[in-house]
Amino acid sequence: MMRFLFPRRTSSLVPNYIIVLLLVIFAIGPLVILVFNSLKTPADAGRNLIGFPREIILSNYPRAWVVGQFGKTLPNTLILVAGTVVATLILSGMAAYSIAKLNLPGSGILTMYMLISSSLPIQLFLVPLFFLWRKLGLVNNLLGLIIIYVATNAPFSIFLLRSYMIQIPSDFEDAARVDGAGEWDVFQRVVVPLAWPAFLTVGLVVGLSVWNEYLLATVFLTKQELFTVVTSYYNFSTAYGGRDWGLTSAGAVMMIFPLVVLFLLMQRRFIEGLTQGGLKG
Structure with missing residues (x-):
């Protein structure tokens, strides 16, 4: 009532x-x-x-493509993104599996080191790294920049993959070992398929960071034929930004359009990898 x-x-x-x-x-x-x-x-x-x-x-887009020289710089960026993503996934995946599943001594300290190193800015090491890379002949070299990108993205990648792999039940791995599988087979055929959302998330995050990276690309790639999309767009916008907003805006749209499409296609897996990897660790 x-x-x-x-x-x-x-x-x-x-x-x-x-x-x-x-x-x-x-x-x-x-x-x-x-x-x-x-x-x-x-x-x-x-x-x-x-x-x-x-x-x-609509003619702003083909004009921006030609004037901004994106046809020359896009292959360089794709090489950097593909090389960094593949190398980071392989190396970080093996490192995360070793820390999460093999009970290595000092793995907790190593994990803490990964967290600390991922928070340090690259500017702290930029000057000595440049002189070292110049002595090794890796300045103006895409491979040299890929090595730096892998090193800077590895700590976060290892931490995220480790957090995800810890949640995978050990019964699957034990069953594979009983059947005679070695550690590489366990990692390749058992852990990687089960941790695929985390690998996809890491690949997407690393790919986005390399695509948008400007500082290292400017310092270590000084030849115009090695410029990336971001560095070429910066020079393009500096030259035309004050007198042709339509042209520079068209260049910006072309630069971010692949990222938007890629994220929209993989957003479900991306969010799943981030949330599942952050539940435990």
Whole structure:
């Protein structure tokens, strides 16, 4: 009877929807404005940088591709991304398996070292590293930069993969060992398939970081034929940013478009790898 006299108050979800909508606008708004600007003439962009284009200019994209020399720098970036991702997954996967499953002495200290080293900025080692790489002949060398990228991304990768592998029950590995499998077979045929979401997450994070990296690419690649997409876009935007916003915006859209598509295709696995890898460790 009291339930009808005094109905239970239910909290409204309207404030939650408003907050989510504001966050979506905050996240997607700059991308939408960037696309709008990429379709404008220089005069149209000068009059209004945040509105709809009065006239759609699709020719900004082929012009930006040619002027920004993205056709020459894109292969360099793809080589860096592919080489770094493959090497990081192989080396970090084996290291994480050793720490998580082989009960190595001092594995806890090594894990703490990975956490500490991943938080140190690369600027601390930039000067001595440059002189060392110059003596080794690895300056203006894509392989030399791949080695640096692998070293800088390995601590986070090992920590994340280890956190995920710890959750895999040891029964699967013990059953494989009973059947006569060695440690490499256990790692390759048992652990890697079960930890595939974590490997995919690491590959995506490392690939994004290498694609967007600017400082190391600028320091260790000084020849124009070895420039990456980011360094070429920086030079391109510096030259045309003040007089042709449509052209530079088109270059920016082309630079980030592959990343957006890749993330949208793999977002479910990416989130799964991050959440599962952070549950235990």
